[in-house]
Amino acid sequence: MAQVALNKLVKRYGAYQALHEVDMTVENGEFVVLVGPSGCGKSTLLRTIAGLEEISGGTISIGGRVVNTIRPKERDIAMVFQSYALYPHKTVRKNMSFALKLAGVAQPEIDKAVERAAAILGLEPLLDRKPKQLSGGQRQRVAMGRAIVRNPQVFLFDEPLSNLDAKLRVQMRAEIRELHQRLGATTVYVTHDQIEAMTMADKIVVMRDGHIEQIGHPLELYDRPANRFVAGFIGSPAMNFIEGQVDASGTDRFIASDGTAIPVSARLGILKRSPAVLAIRPEDLSIVEENTPGAFPGMVSVVETTGPETIVIANSCGTRLSVVIKERSRLKLGEKVWLSADVSKLHFFEASKDGRRLAA
Amino acid sequence: MKDSRRTLLISLPVAILVIVAVFPFLWMAVSAFKPLSQLYTIPPQWLPDPPTLANFKNVLFESNIPRYFVNSLIISIGSTFLALVFAVFAAYGFARFDFRGRSAALAFVLIGQLLPTATVIVPLYIVLNYLGLINTYLGLILVYLILTLPLSVWMLTGYFRGIPKELEDAAIIDGASQLGVLFRISLPLVTPGIIAVTLYSFVATWNEFVFALSFATEKEMKTLPIGLAEFSTEFDTDWGAVMAASFVMTLPIALIFLVMQRMFVSGLMSGATKG
Numbered sequence: 001m002a003q004v005a006l007n008k009l010v011k012r013y014g015a016y017q018a019l020h021e022v023d024m025t026v027e028n029g030e031f032v033v034l035v036g037p038s039g040c041g042k043s044t045l046l047r048t049i050a051g052l053e054e055i056s057g058g059t060i061s062i063g064g065r066v067v068n069t070i071r072p073k074e075r076d077i078a079m080v081f082q083s084y085a086l087y088p089h090k091t092v093r094k095n096m097s098f099a100l101k102l103a104g105v106a107q108p109e110i111d112k113a114v115e116r117a118a119a120i121l122g123l124e125p126l127l128d129r130k131p132k133q134l135s136g137g138q139r140q141r142v143a144m145g146r147a148i149v150r151n152p153q154v155f156l157f158d159e160p161l162s163n164l165d166a167k168l169r170v171q172m173r174a175e176i177r178e179l180h181q182r183l184g185a186t187t188v189y190v191t192h193d194q195i196e197a198m199t200m201a202d203k204i205v206v207m208r209d210g211h212i213e214q215i216g217h218p219l220e221l222y223d224r225p226a227n228r229f230v231a232g233f234i235g236s237p238a239m240n241f242i243e244g245q246v247d248a249s250g251t252d253r254f255i256a257s258d259g260t261a262i263p264v265s266a267r268l269g270i271l272k273r274s275p276a277v278l279a280i281r282p283e284d285l286s287i288v289e290e291n292t293p294g295a296f297p298g299m300v301s302v303v304e305t306t307g308p309e310t311i312v313i314a315n316s317c318g319t320r321l322s323v324v325i326k327e328r329s330r331l332k333l334g335e336k337v338w339l340s341a342d343v344s345k346l347h348f349f350e351a352s353k354d355g356r357r358l359a360a
Numbered sequence: 361m362k363d364s365r366r367t368l369l370i371s372l373p374v375a376i377l378v379i380v381a382v383f384p385f386l387w388m389a390v391s392a393f394k395p396l397s398q399l400y401t402i403p404p405q406w407l408p409d410p411p412t413l414a415n416f417k418n419v420l421f422e423s424n425i426p427r428y429f430v431n432s433l434i435i436s437i438g439s440t441f442l443a444l445v446f447a448v449f450a451a452y453g454f455a456r457f458d459f460r461g462r463s464a465a466l467a468f469v470l471i472g473q474l475l476p477t478a479t480v481i482v483p484l485y486i487v488l489n490y491l492g493l494i495n496t497y498l499g500l501i502l503v504y505l506i507l508t509l510p511l512s513v514w515m516l517t518g519y520f521r522g523i524p525k526e527l528e529d530a531a532i533i534d535g536a537s538q539l540g541v542l543f544r545i546s547l548p549l550v551t552p553g554i555i556a557v558t559l560y561s562f563v564a565t566w567n568e569f570v571f572a573l574s575f576a577t578e579k580e581m582k583t584l585p586i587g588l589a590e591f592s593t594e595f596d597t598d599w600g601a602v603m604a605a606s607f608v609m610t611l612p613i614a615l616i617f618l619v620m621q622r623m624f625v626s627g628l629m630s631g632a633t634k635g
Contacts, residue, residue: 052529073535085530089548098544099534146534 002063002076002153002186003028004049010057011044011210018044020210021058026154026203031180031187035197036207036233042190045207046156049188050079063153073102075154078147082159084139086131092118092142093127096149103150117149120179137168144176148183155180157189161196173199194234198222206230224347228355231279231347237311237322240285242278243351244317254278258318263294265343275351276358282322284342287312287331295338300331314339385610392416392603399599415604424579425605428587431576432566433612434497435583439504440561443512446505447557451516452542456528466517469510480506481574488575495581503571508561515560519553520546555620563613584609 004026011019018041026032034042047053049060051072059066067075078099086095093114100110118124121141131139140160147155157176161169177200180187191197197204198218206213206221206229214226218234225231231239244256246264253261254276262278288295298316305311310329314321314337323339331337348358391399393411419425453459454466484503485494493499523546531545532538547554569585576582588609591602 047529050529050533052532072533077533079530079533081526081530083524083526085524085526087527087531087545098531098536102535102540146530 003061004154004186004188005061006045006049006058007061008058009045009048009055009060011041011048011053012056018210019048019055022210022212024205024212024215026186026188029184029186031177031189031200031202032205033197033201033203034188034190034205034207035192035194036213038192039209040207041210042192042207043158044210046079046158046188046190049154050077050156051075076152077154077156078150078152079156079158080143080147080160082162084131084143084163086139086142086146088131091128091130092123092134092145095131095142096146099146099150113149113151114145117145120148120182121145136164137172140164140172141175144179148179153186155185155187157187159191160189162191162193169196176200195236198234204234206233224357225279226357228277228279228349231349231357235281237282237324239347240280240282240319240321241349242280242317242319242321243275244278245275246348256317256319260296260317262296262317262341263343264346277349277351277355279347279349280321280341281345282311282324284345285321285323286340286342287323287325287329288338288340290338292338292340294343295340298337298339300333300335300337303329303331303333305329312337388603388606388610391599392607394600394603396600415600416608418598418601419604419608423587423601423605424582424590425584425587425608427580428582428584429608431497431581432584432609435500435504436562436565438497438501439508439565440558442501442505443508443561444554444557446509447512447516448542448547448554450509450513452520452546454513454517455520455523466514469513472506473510477570481570484571485574494575495578497581499575500572500581500583503575504565504568507568507571508564512557512561515557516550516553519550519556523549559616559620562616566609566613 006022006024009019009022009024010017022041022045024032034045036042044053048055049062051067051070055068059068061067062075062077087098090098096114096117097110100113105113114127115124118127121144123138123141123145126134126138126142131142134142140163143160160176161172164172173196176189189196189200201218203215204218204221205215208229214221214230216224221230221234225234225239228241232241242254242256242262244254247253247255247261252264254264255261256278264278296316298314298321300312301315301320302313303310304313305328308326310325310327312323312325312329312331314323316339321339349355350358390406390408392415393413394405394408395412395414398405398408450469454462484506488494488499488503491499493502527545527549528541531541536544567585568583569589572583572586573589576586584605588602588605591598591605
């Protein structure tokens with residue numbers, strides 16, 4: 001087991017810079033999830049840790065050893081690929097023993113390691129099958145088996161669940177977490193799915209355009225996103241953003257660009273009269289009676305029912321606001337509703353392009 | 361009703377194609393067993409009556425055909441093997457490595473193929489003569505390499521490109537060297553391509569006529585196609601012998617196809633990645 005540390009890591013492809021001085025540390029035994037939209041550099045980052053991509057600057061160290069120019073096989077890592085990348089002409093057993101065989105491990109030991117990994121993942125009955133005789137979930141499990149057979153210092157996962165159907169994905173999510181708890185190996189996991197990140201990570205690294213936007217515990221990112229991008233990326237349905245400015249002339253209110261007033265905390269006096277973005281999580285909005293103090297109007301444009309909750313999308317404050325409510329709704333399209341925000345759970349961001357979080 | 365009409369629409373062209381392709385072959389086989397008197401009858405006599413082995417006896421024991429057969433075998437196998445070795449490395453390089461001038465080089469490989477055979481015979485003869493390779497196995501093997509290598513490289517490049525990059529990444533992570541990746545992972549997966557190239561290269565060199573005629577002039581070095589032509593003289597053609605020799609010449613090809621057909625399976629890649 002080992003710590004993985006990236007220091008001012010830079011990756012360029014010709015003139016295009018894929019990673020901009022990335023600093024990040026994965027502690028020993030930690031499960032870190034890299035998340036971001038496609039093209040943000042998360043897979044590139046993972047491949048540089050694996051040694052599949054050469055880096056253009058900075059350092060990568062694994063277990064205290066700088067591995068910049070060290071070949072993948074000497075980095076003591078294992079990787080699970082999005083497409084599973086099983087060797088189609090080899091049986092499950094041979095797929096799993098390939099790395100050990102190349103490393104010159106004696107056959108009896110290989111057999112033992114394969115049997116052990118197969119037992120952990122429930123692959124024993126499949127050992128003599130070829131990959132094409134396996135289902136998607138089984139292939140995924142073999143890919144993981146191939147990784148754990150080697151007992152590596154670091155596990156790297158590159159979107160391992162994105163080819164599975166929704167139900168299997170949830171199941172494998174739990175299995176990977178369980179496996180991590182059991183093996184305690186340092187893990188870097190790449191995904192574009194923020195729910196996977198939220199549910200699996202000890203620590204989430206949010207990336208965009210080759211930069212790290214924020215690193216933190218999942219709930220920290222959820223409760224105190226460092227900027228507008230993280231706020232919008234983490235959480236589903238996505239956070240609502242309302243442009244406008246704080247007006248502290250009478251009562252403390254946020255005036256949306258269309259003039260709608262939303263009550264905010266009095267401590268926001270410092271933000272007075274400068275353009276800002278008010279952000280509210282959908283579950284922090286509620287639908288209330290017309291004469292409730294602080295309520296502001298909206299027009300229902302979409303109602304989505306998931307079963308346990310209902311997502312109402314309303315046109316209000318010059319934008320579309322998502323509201324998550326627990327009770328079943330009888331709202332009709334075009335109906336006028338009154339919305340109220342939980343004053344203690346509001347977020348404010350700069351109106352600039354970076355959209356940094358404003359102290360509040 | 362509609363279905364049967366569609367079946368007819370498909371099967372009729374297929375049937376015509378099969379007849380056009382197979383009839384000469386059958387006619388050759390049948391004629392090889394006919395005595396001379398039955399070869400020219402009008403209307404044609406469909407089956408030999410009685411069948412005779414005289415033509416085969418003539419070809420196998422009284423002509424140079426057995427020697428030519430061995431020559432052809434050595435030259436075809438030699439050039440096919442060499443073409444495979446070179447094509448595997450070249451194609452893998454073209455498929456996997458990004459280097460300056462790659463697409464230009466890949467295009468250039470085919471340019472040799474564009475030159476008419478007639479224009480290269482003289483230069484080739486001069487070069488071979490200079491190297492002392494006229495009337496040698498190596499000479500013809502090298503010449504045939506020029507003939508088959510370009511297309512072999514192109515075919516194999518396509519097959520190698522069809523292998524997912526992630527599969528090779530996985531092997532590298534597993535500790536394989538670049539050559540290890542090629543031989544342990546990629547090469548087994550392009551088996552259908554290897555077979556296609558082998559078939560193409562073997563058949564092309566086995567049947568080649570013009571180069572063989574120009575560069576192997578001595579009896580000891582001649583190949584089968586030349587041997588076939590030798591049955592036609594200025595005054596006469598021994599059609600019975602030609603048919604029997606053709607039959608002998610066809611056997612190895614037919615045999616290779618039969619053996620390799622089963623290995624020529626598709627779907628070798630299935631199961632590697634998400635299908």
